[in-house]
Every structure is written in structure tokens, then in C-alpha cells.
Amino acid sequence: MVRKKQLLYFILAAVIFLAADLWMYSSLTSSFSRYVQERDYNEVRLFVQTAPEDEADVGEWIQGVHSVIPGSQALYFTYDENLFDFSPAQYSGNEISSILTSLENTADLKNGFDSAYYLEAVILDTSSRVTYNGALVDAQLFIAPVIDENGYEARGALLIAVPTGAASAYSNLLMTLAIGAAVAFLLISWVVSFSRDAVTGFMVLGLFIIVGIFVAYPLIEAIRLSFTQDGSFSLAKWRLALSPSYIVALWGSLRLGVSTATASTILGFLIAFLVERTSFKRKKVVSTLATMPVISPPFSLSLSIILLFGNNGLISKQLLHLNTVSIYGLGGLTLVQSISMFPIAFLTISGVLRQIDSTVEDASLDLSASRWQTFTNITFPLAVPGILSAWMLVFTNSLADFANPLLLSGNLRVLSTEAYMMVTGRMNDLGGGAVLSFLLLMPTVTAFMVQRFWVSRKSFVTVTGKPSTTLTELTNTKVRNALSVFVWAVLGFILMLYLTIVAGAFVVNWGIDYSFTLANWKAIPDSWDSIVSTLTLAAIATPLAGIIAMVGAMLIVRKKFPGKRLLEVLMMTPYAIPGTLIGIAYVIAFNRQPLLLVGTGAIIVINYVIRELPVGLENGITALHQIDPSIEEAAQDLGADVPTVFRTIVLPLVRPAFISSMSYTFVRAMTAVSAIIFLVSAKWYHLTIKILSYSENLRFGLASVLCTILIVIILGVFSLLQVLVKDNRLTQKTISSR
Amino acid sequence: MEKKSVSVTLNDVTKRFKNIKGKEDVIAVKGADFVVEGGELVTLLGPSGCGKTTTLRMIAGFELPTKGSIHIGEEDVTFLPPNKRDTATMFQSYGLFPHMSVHDNVAYGLKLRKVEHKEINRRVQEALDLVGLGTYGDRAPGKLSGGQQQRVALARSLIVAPAVLLLDEPLSNLDALLREQMRVEIRRIQKSLSITAVYVTHDRVEAMSLSDRVIVMKDGVIRQIGSPDLIYEEPNSRFVAGFVGKAAFLPVTVTGIQGTGYTCRLLEKDVPVATSAFQAKEGEKGVLMARPESLRVVEKGQGYIDGRVKMNVYLGNSLESFIQTPFGELLVQIDDPHSKRVFPEGEEVSIDFSPDRVRLLAESEE
Ligand SMILES: Nc1ncnc2c1ncn2[C@@H]1O[C@H](COP(=O)(O)OP(=O)(O)OP(=O)(O)O)[C@@H](O)[C@H]1O
Numbered sequence A: 001m002v003r004k005k006q007l008l009y010f011i012l013a014a015v016i017f018l019a020a021d022l023w024m025y026s027s028l029t030s031s032f033s034r035y036v037q038e039r040d041y042n043e044v045r046l047f048v049q050t051a052p053e054d055e056a057d058v059g060e061w062i063q064g065v066h067s068v069i070p071g072s073q074a075l076y077f078t079y080d081e082n083l084f085d086f087s088p089a090q091y092s093g094n095e096i097s098s099i100l101t102s103l104e105n106t107a108d109l110k111n112g113f114d115s116a117y118y119l120e121a122v123i124l125d126t127s128s129r130v131t132y133n134g135a136l137v138d139a140q141l142f143i144a145p146v147i148d149e150n151g152y153e154a155r156g157a158l159l160i161a162v163p164t165g166a167a168s169a170y171s172n173l174l175m176t177l178a179i180g181a182a183v184a185f186l187l188i189s190w191v192v193s194f195s196r197d198a199v200t201g202f203m204v205l206g207l208f209i210i211v212g213i214f215v216a217y218p219l220i221e222a223i224r225l226s227f228t229q230d231g232s233f234s235l236a237k238w239r240l241a242l243s244p245s246y247i248v249a250l251w252g253s254l255r256l257g258v259s260t261a262t263a264s265t266i267l268g269f270l271i272a273f274l275v276e277r278t279s280f281k282r283k284k285v286v287s288t289l290a291t292m293p294v295i296s297p298p299f300s301l302s303l304s305i306i307l308l309f310g311n312n313g314l315i316s317k318q319l320l321h322l323n324t325v326s327i328y329g330l331g332g333l334t335l336v337q338s339i340s341m342f343p344i345a346f347l348t349i350s351g352v353l354r355q356i357d358s359t360v361e362d363a364s365l366d367l368s369a370s371r372w373q374t375f376t377n378i379t380f381p382l383a384v385p386g387i388l389s390a391w392m393l394v395f396t397n398s399l400a401d402f403a404n405p406l407l408l409s410g411n412l413r414v415l416s417t418e419a420y421m422m423v424t425g426r427m428n429d430l431g432g433g434a435v436l437s438f439l440l441l442m443p444t445v446t447a448f449m450v451q452r453f454w455v456s457r458k459s460f461v462t463v464t465g466k467p468s469t470t471l472t473e474l475t476n477t478k479v480r481n482a483l484s485v486f487v488w489a490v491l492g493f494i495l496m497l498y499l500t501i502v503a504g505a506f507v508v509n510w511g512i513d514y515s516f517t518l519a520n521w522k523a524i525p526d527s528w529d530s531i532v533s534t535l536t537l538a539a540i541a542t543p544l545a546g547i548i549a550m551v552g553a554m555l556i557v558r559k560k561f562p563g564k565r566l567l568e569v570l571m572m573t574p575y576a577i578p579g580t581l582i583g584i585a586y587v588i589a590f591n592r593q594p595l596l597l598v599g600t601g602a603i604i605v606i607n608y609v610i611r612e613l614p615v616g617l618e619n620g621i622t623a624l625h626q627i628d629p630s631i632e633e634a635a636q637d638l639g640a641d642v643p644t645v646f647r648t649i650v651l652p653l654v655r656p657a658f659i660s661s662m663s664y665t666f667v668r669a670m671t672a673v674s675a676i677i678f679l680v681s682a683k684w685y686h687l688t689i690k691i692l693s694y695s696e697n698l699r700f701g702l703a704s705v706l707c708t709i710l711i712v713i714i715l716g717v718f719s720l721l722q723v724l725v726k727d728n729r730l731t732q733k734t735i736s737s738r
Numbered sequence B: 001m002e003k004k005s006v007s008v009t010l011n012d013v014t015k016r017f018k019n020i021k022g023k024e025d026v027i028a029v030k031g032a033d034f035v036v037e038g039g040e041l042v043t044l045l046g047p048s049g050c051g052k053t054t055t056l057r058m059i060a061g062f063e064l065p066t067k068g069s070i071h072i073g074e075e076d077v078t079f080l081p082p083n084k085r086d087t088a089t090m091f092q093s094y095g096l097f098p099h100m101s102v103h104d105n106v107a108y109g110l111k112l113r114k115v116e117h118k119e120i121n122r123r124v125q126e127a128l129d130l131v132g133l134g135t136y137g138d139r140a141p142g143k144l145s146g147g148q149q150q151r152v153a154l155a156r157s158l159i160v161a162p163a164v165l166l167l168d169e170p171l172s173n174l175d176a177l178l179r180e181q182m183r184v185e186i187r188r189i190q191k192s193l194s195i196t197a198v199y200v201t202h203d204r205v206e207a208m209s210l211s212d213r214v215i216v217m218k219d220g221v222i223r224q225i226g227s228p229d230l231i232y233e234e235p236n237s238r239f240v241a242g243f244v245g246k247a248a249f250l251p252v253t254v255t256g257i258q259g260t261g262y263t264c265r266l267l268e269k270d271v272p273v274a275t276s277a278f279q280a281k282e283g284e285k286g287v288l289m290a291r292p293e294s295l296r297v298v299e300k301g302q303g304y305i306d307g308r309v310k311m312n313v314y315l316g317n318s319l320e321s322f323i324q325t326p327f328g329e330l331l332v333q334i335d336d337p338h339s340k341r342v343f344p345e346g347e348e349v350s351i352d353f354s355p356d357r358v359r360l361l362a363e364s365e366e
């Protein structure tokens, strides 16, 4: 609610501040320009004293003026004693003579000559412009007498135009500062005077600034650039992207997405069904193994597939002596992507299966339906929303995947790598890369929308109720055994892939010389800087992302403020955007003043935080929805301000969500590649990109070592964070305080 | 710890909830205007959804009034956040901190006030003793019974010695016996510390037995303010009369006015009525409100309304007699039934009352 008195105060304060701001700006600029004028005046006077005695040398002297007083131009007049007047004799550039033409017969010029006659240098009132460093800039005009050897008479005069470049740059800087100060003051005092608790206001403001600068701004810049060619509006880039040569890549992406999503969903469903709906014994082990690929570094599975089935692969070449089968292309990519992404399907589907109440199956069996009928008529239809949303999730992940196609795509062209090539290749076309990634965004956004608004809504309707306590066996022993053999085989295969990487680290030259060596481990000292910077950046981003996500969740769930919906959407946006697009957009937006961030570690940290924010935010929102708001209100009521409530109540209560989003951020930061491949610099390098370059150069031993190290670090930190989730003894399962 | 009791004043307070997504706005409280005197316990009584909680939350500072102002003592607190107000709220769901022990829950307010460690321990123990939980300090709140949790919440609110104690249906989660005990307990503590208190309930017995004054609300509007017996004996409307107790409403027409009293025509008989809730004119229609305990069953033809005994329900200290009359079934409460004449079921009887025990109300259902 806006209150009259406060509005009045606010306006008053704003007017006073703006007036002061304006006054400071104008007095600073004018005093600076006065200072610059004086300095130039003195330089001009010094310059005229260096005039050669011989009139014949004057031409050369005049020519040198621009190097003595940077960028300036001069025109020399001789004094004609008969005419009692100055007449132009020599000049250093055409511009200065046209300036003289424009001054012809003005009082200004006349006064200037009068002063020169009395041996006085003056600054002219008329301003002019000269070309300096290829651009037309403001210049100040001076007239100075050239005094004869006796020092009594002016034998000539100089008209000099001195560019005021420094002054105008300074004035621009001042203007930026003055506007910045005004905006900051207005925002801050608006929050202080109109929000009932300023801290919340500042948090909201802070989040808006963060997502505004690091989500909205780069995307807008990328869109803008995609419609620009040579500085003006053009559809050329889109025309190129929609030309047959790139439509092929889109088609490739879609084909890959569909086959990966389908394969992953089937695999995920089978494992989920075995774990959640049968009396299978080793559920824990299977679930753990089946989620492993989620935390494996990019390239690692591709790498081991190459080691096993590549042109020189252990299985394809050494064991089977195949020369024709190629792992590069759609088939190999589908295999690798399915193995990396089926855990997503598994987790989603098992979540849904777990919630289907066994009593509905019991009821069906009770009505003398067979188990198969029960499965097809009851269980499966109830699981359909989960299955669809799993499919969508894997589909979007497959489209956005960048690492695997980079190594394995062979002849198959996909958009994510095409975009990368366009940016890093010979053309160095950022806008084109952006366009290709936007093309990628469309199916992703469609899938995302369908998933969010259709599937998830549907799943709320069909799946209700509590987790069932009893379980109805829907399989007979034969089916169950066949299923478990299959699942064990898949998991065994995955385990073998990981062991291959470890083995690769100890082999001299995979495919040619399989003798044991430790030589590859020199990769550690070689990549020590990358290891340190990878860890440092991840370690900085992890708590930041966690805290920002929880603060955001608290604001969105608990506070009322205008623009809440917009803030939520902006914070969730990076979830739907492929990493390639974010990376390219960041390069476009942050490679110039005033936000020159490319090349710093900060841009990489920011990228991690922004990209992992959506998941943390969702976690936090879900957790907070389960907490009785009166707990926080009670704390506030007892005198705690907003930050105290957050620290002492909210954070401890959402701790599981907080820690799991931190683990998530950490893993993702350690395994990042698609966005940061555009952002790394010599100083801030990433291990995954090192792995990529080793793999591309066929130095598989070194790549294997780095993969192994990454896996070890991730597993270590991950289990450390998991231990932290073990909660204190007081918190019961139900968080609501009753 | 003793403070001077302060008053709470609401000036024409209105709360409108903006309902986004095409739904209509909800006016939860409309022009609430009342004063709670220092040391007084006032109850907000009304049916579900009438705006009791919203009123309380505005006093606590969790909601900002759309219009009007709120003062605690002399201070205008309308725009102060809850942590800057000298109030303590006991929530319906208690709002205990599940990740802290009982001791830490109670100590929370003192820690925020930077009270010295030893002093905190002493006062927490004192507060826990006060609510009879002296030995429960180490427990987790989740492991206490509902009544114990409720007392922890009370101790947590009281320990910061608030100027105003706000209670939102604090007893609704307890069983009947415990509820009665806690009611007495809350009243005792509130009186002994002479804290100003606002108590929200939809239970009329709770409201009657606990409060110095009762505020009856409906649909966001305050319908009547007064001491429990005033509200019960002299309700200003059919709604209030019906909400605070059982009552029969008998349709009448005003036939005569004598000073503050009236004569009303009930069926074919003229009835003298001592009090009225409105200025009635002759010929105007109204209803007579009669409480069951003010009615008497007498021999047929001896009272105002003839009828037949339909059912007698024996309750120990009283007997409820349901009489079928032209106005439907009327309830007559017969106290101490052993010393009175009880007409058996099926017998033709008449209902009688004395003029000073009935009250003329406006006809409207409201
Ligand atoms: N945050 C809110 N947003 C929108 N409407 C609300 C909100 N809080 C309360 N209301 C509405 O305001 C009205 C009054 O609610 P309030 O909680 O004050 O009722 P109450 O008297 O406490 O009821 P109960 O006895 O059921 O607790 C209700 O119609 C309710 O739906």
C-alpha cells in the first residue's frame, strides 16, 4: 500500500537527490572541461614558441602539430604589415581550412586576430569538429600569435583545432556514473520507503538484478544478434539456419532425441518396475547402480565406448576382428546417450510407480483379472503420465547434449555441435551459433511445456494417495527372473564401461599396446592447474547456488511482492535452455564493456549458479510447501527479522533440499561442458575440456586418467554431502510442527 | 517483568484479499472498529470464515490492513512488521520449531533479545514450570502430546512478556477435558500477568467462559460487542442470539408501546415484552427471542403457546422437553427436574414465560 506521507517523502528525497546529482555532474564536467581547456591553451602557447625562424620551415612545423598536441590541426597566417591584417599561408589539413571558411567574417575570428596582434593567445567561442582516430570529434579552437625574434611583434598567427576527446570521454563516464547513482538511489529509497520490511525488498531487488543481467539480458542480446548482419536488421542468419544444410542437423537432433528417449524410457521403466513393483531382492543395489551415470563426467561413457567398440576398440577389433562396423553415428550415439540418460527416466518413473496404491491392483485381481490384464489395464495406464514425462525429459536432455555428439557423431550432424562449430570454426559467427541453438530451443521448449502443463497436471489427477504399505506381486517367477537377468546384464555393461576407463588409465596405448604403465598419470601434474580451477569454481558456485535457490524459494512461497510470477519464470528459464545457447549468449553479452566478464572465473561461476538455480529452486519450493508457515511466523512474532528467520528457521528446516541442491550443483559444475566450453580461458580452464582435447587427439590414456580423477572427486564430495543430510535427532519425518 | 497493561485499538480496519486469476476479491474484514482495554481478554467469536483469524493477524502484523489503522497503546503499529510489535501469537497449529528442543523453542525469543545465557536458562525453567512442563526441556516438540505442545507454545509466547497476547483457536486440537483445563489455565495466567489478550474461537462456551468481553463477527462485519451476559441476554439480532446460545424465535406483531416496553400479539394473545433490540413502531413485525431456560411448561391453556410434549431428554442436572407447537418444535429446559413437575410425552401442554425474560428482535434472519 502506498501511503501519502511516504510518497511525499519519497518524492522529496528523490528531487533533492536528483538535483544534487545533476549539480555534481554538471559542475564536475564543466570544471574538468575548463581544466582541459586551460591545459590545451598552455600547450598551444608552448607550441607557438617552437615556431621556426625561417618562414620556409613553417610548413613542416605545422605538419608536426598533430603529434605534439595529439590529433590537432593548425593553420598558419602571416602578418601583412601593409594590409594590417593576417592572411592564411600554410595549413596542416583540409579540415582546418574548411573550419576557417566557416569562421570567415565572424567577430570571433576578428577578436582572435586582434588579440594575436597584441601578442595574446585566445580560446575561440565557436566550437568545431575534426576527425581524430577515424571519428569526428568535438574540437576547441585557439588563435595564438607567432612572435618575431625581438619579441615585440606578431609576425604571424596560428589557428589550432584541438580535439577535446579526453574531456568528452570523461564526461561520458561521469554521465554513466550519475545515471547509475540516480537509478540506484531511486530503487533503494523506493524499497526503503514502500516495503514494510526493507530486507525482503532488497532480496527481491537483488534477485531481479541477478536474473535480469544474467538470464534476460544475454538472451535478448543473442536474439538481437541473430537478427543482425553487419550492424543492421537482417534475416540472413535465420535464412542460413533454415537452409537445407542445417535442417539436416535439426533432423539429426530430432532423430537422435527420439531414439534416445525411447530407448531410455523403456530401460528406465523396466528397472523401475523391477525395483518398485516386484518382490525382487536387491532393490537398493540396483537403484544405486542405475543412478550412477547421472554423476559421471561428460565424455567418459563416450570415451569407454570408443575404447571398446571404436576403430581400434578392444571388443570390435581385438576380439571380434570387425573392420566395418562403426560406433560413430546415430547408433553409437543412441547407445551412449541412453546409458547416460536412462537414470532420469528411471528416477521419474519409479517415483510414479511408487505412488500407485497397491489396493487398486488388488481390487483388479480381486475381480479375477489376470496379472497381465491387471498390468495392462491398471498399472501401466496409471504410470503413463510418468512415462511420458520421463520421455520428454530424456528427449530434451538428448537434444541439448553436446559432449557425446562431439566425440561420436561421425556423419550424423546435430545442432548442438553445429552451433559450436559455427562459433569456434573459421567463420567465428556468434550470431549464427545463436540461431542454431535457438532452433534447438524450439523442440526443447515444446517438450518442456508439454511436460509441465499437460503431463504433470495429468499425473496429479491420476496418482493420489499415500505410498502403499503392502505390495501386490504382478509378475510370476519366470517373468521376474528374466527381467532381473536383463537388468543385471545392463548394469553389468555399465559397470564394465566404467572399469574400461580405469583400465585405460593404466595402458600404454589402447588399441595397439596394452602393456601396463603409470606414465599416463603425468596427466595429473600436467593438468594440475585445470584440476585446481575446476574445483575452485565448483566450490565457489555450490554454496552460492544453494543459498540463492533457498532465498528465492522463500520469497516465492512466503512473500507477496509485485512481479513474483515474472521472477519465478526468469529463474526457471535456464532449465529449458540448452547449455550451448547459454554459453553463446554469455559470450555475446559479456564480451564488452560495461560487463566485460568473458575470460574471468566469475562468468563461469555465474553460469553454474544460473543454470542450476531452477533445480534448487524447485527443491526449495517443494520443501517449503511442506512446512507450516506458522513456524516462521512464530519466529518473526518473537522478534526475529527476515534474515534471522531465514538463518535460524528456514534454512535448518529445508536443509535436505538445501544440501541436495548443493550436491546437484557441485556435480553439474564438475561435469559441465556445453556452456562453459565457450567461457573457459587460459587462466580458468575446465577438466572436461581437457578430457575433450585429449580424446580428440586420440590420447585416450591421459583422458582416462582425468575421467577417473573427476569420478573420484565427485563421488567423494557427493558422499560427504550425503552424510550431511542425515538430520539432527529432533526433526521428525513430518516437518509440520504438529 | 511486570509491565503496564496496554490497550489495542482498531480504527475502521478493512482487509481485502486480492484474488488473482480471475477470482473475485474477498473482503475478509469490513470496518472493524473496537478497543481492547489494557489487561482485558476479548474474544472474537463467529462462524468459520468470518474473518476472525484475519483480524488477529492484522493485530499481530502478519497482514497489512487495506484501510484503517491499528494502535497498540499510544503507538500506531499499522505498518510495523510483526517482529517490531510487542505482541506474541499462539497459533492454531502452535508453530513450534521442530528442529529445536522444547528448551530452545522457549528460549528463542530471549536469545533474539540477547539476554544473558544464565538468565535465559533460569527464565525458561520458570516458564516451563508455569505451564507444568518443568522436566520436558530436552524433549523434541514432535514427541509431545497435543496438550503439551500447546503449553510449550504458551510458554514460548509468555516468556518474552508481550504487551498483547494473541490466541488463534489455541484449544481446538485438544480433547474436551484438556480443553477445559487449559481454558482455566490460560485465563489464570492472563489475569495474573494482566496481559491484554485477544482470543479467537468459534466455540461459544469457550468465549463465554473465558472473556471479559465478546466480539461477535459474521462475514467480516462485527455484529455485537459486549460482556458475555450482555451478548447472551441482550443480543441485538437473531444471528447473535442464535450463535451464542439456543433460542426460540416466535413471530409477533407490535400492538402497543409503553415506554421502553411493548405489547406484542403472539397468535391470538397479547404478550408484554420488557426489552427490545430496536425501536419498533406499532403494527411492525418482529420476533420474540426466548432462551430454553426462560420457558416453562404449564397445563394446557395456562400459557401463551399450546402444544404437545414430543420428547423428554434427561440430562441429570436438567431436562430438555421438546414441545410440538404451531411454530414448530420448541425446546424448554427444565432445571433441577426432580423438584418440578414434568409432563410425560404425548400430553397436551402450554408454554409460558415471564415478560422480562423475552426480548423483541427485528424480523430479519440476520
Ligand atoms: N491469504 C488469503 N488470501 C485470500 N483470501 C483469504 C486469505 N486469508 C483468508 N482469506 C479469506 O478471508 C475470509 C476470512 O478468513 P479468516 O481466516 O479470517 O476466517 P476465520 O474467521 O478465521 O475462519 P475459521 O474459523 O475457519 O478459522 C475467508 O473467506 C477466507 O477465505
Ligand SMILES: [Mg+2]
Binding pocket: B052, B053, B054
Ligand atoms: Mg481462523
